[in-house]
Amino acid sequence: YSQSFYAPIRQLMLDVLDSYEDALASSKRITSVLEGDHPDRNEGRELTVLEGRLEYEDVSFTYEGADEETLTDVSFAAEPGSLVGVVGPTGAGKSTLTKLLFRFYEPDRGAIRIDGTDISDVSRRSLREHLGYVSQDPFLFYGTVRENIVYGVREFDTRADAPEIDHADVVAAAKLAGAHEFITDLEDGYDTQVGERGASLSGGQRQRIAIARALLKDPDVLVLDEATSHVDNETERQIQRSIDATAGEQTTIAIAHRLSTVRNADQILVVDDGEIVERGTHDELVEQDGLYADLWRVQVGDLEAVSEAFLERARA
Ligand code: ATP
DSSP states (O other): OOHHHHHHHHHHHHHHHHHHHHHHHHOSOOOHHHHHTSOOTTTTOOOOOSSOOEEEEEEEEOOTTOSSOSEEEEEEEEOTTOEEEEEOSTTSSHHHHHHHHTTSSOOSEEEEEETTEEGGGSOHHHHHHTEEEEOSSOOOOSEEHHHHHHTTTSTTOOOTTOOOOOHHHHHHHHHHTTOHHHHHHSTTGGGOEESTTSBOOOHHHHHHHHHHHHHHTOOSEEEEEOOOSOOOHHHHHHHHHHHHHHBTTBEEEEEOSSGGGGTTOSEEEEEETTEEEEEEOHHHHHHHTSHHHHHHHHHHTOGGGSOHHHHHHHHO
16 A cells, blocks of 8 residues: 555544543643544645744743643753753642643744744644654553554654664664663563553653653653653663653753652752743752752752742642
8 A cells, every 4th residue: 555545544533542642641631633534725835844942932822721831931042952841849830841842732922943933833743753652551552562662653753765774773772762771671572562452661661761762752852751650760761761862862951850860950940830930950940049949959869958938838
């Protein structure tokens, strides 16, 4: 069958995948309507990415029916290949910030640009070919580890010149994601069955498989939503290493719940109540002695040094 025969089916599956991931990420509302029913007014307009510079300019957004803005005047720029950490209290707007990049929602005001192109001027399909996403709780289906890594890469790549994926590519992505070692320790290695009735993998292992999947796609911009669930120290170190390894390869935005995972980020954005309230490197933010410094003190257990203002907030 020709590429064009499968193209509509691939598009459909791409939409299903997107809304599934989004539903997982927000687990609040299933947004399939957003994707399935609306024709894309930019269909056919392709995004060209040469470097992967990402820019948010005064982006504001309100969820339908919400009383308050969820994001207010968010601006930042990420250099190609840099790692941006996004941290802040729960409900601050971190996930929403990245959902706008995938155009699950459109900003009320402001613009998001990749290499200078406003993402609202290109088709969603084209935009998403350049983006990778690893959700908090990645979805593994019934199949082998290898199939789970390759999933969504070849099948959904509608380009006529889409590259074949061989085992070496899969292993390279798994190594970069810090997953190769535990995979080879499984009974049948890359051929081990996972998912419903397969080997039970920890949350951290599933996330590393999902990172390998995202890296194999070789996106220009990668969004990682760190698992909130408890992971042991070794898994945390592994995930931190894979986040560090992805940077340099592509522009990476990592939503972090454990500040230590983005300690090495080129810049960290501290989001509070829909606004970027502080920004800088880890050292700069500790020096600034604001919200980040307090969050950091809490994470390292230096509770006595936490500011009174922060404690008051925590009590409220
Ligand atoms: P967490 O760290 O808990 O994941 P977050 O910083 O990622 O939080 P968001 O998920 O972006 O925060 O949510 C920001 C605000 O928007 C919250 O008040 C949330 O309740 C609200 N919100 C999120 N998704 C929706 C939605 N689909 N419809 C309406 N409101 C939403």
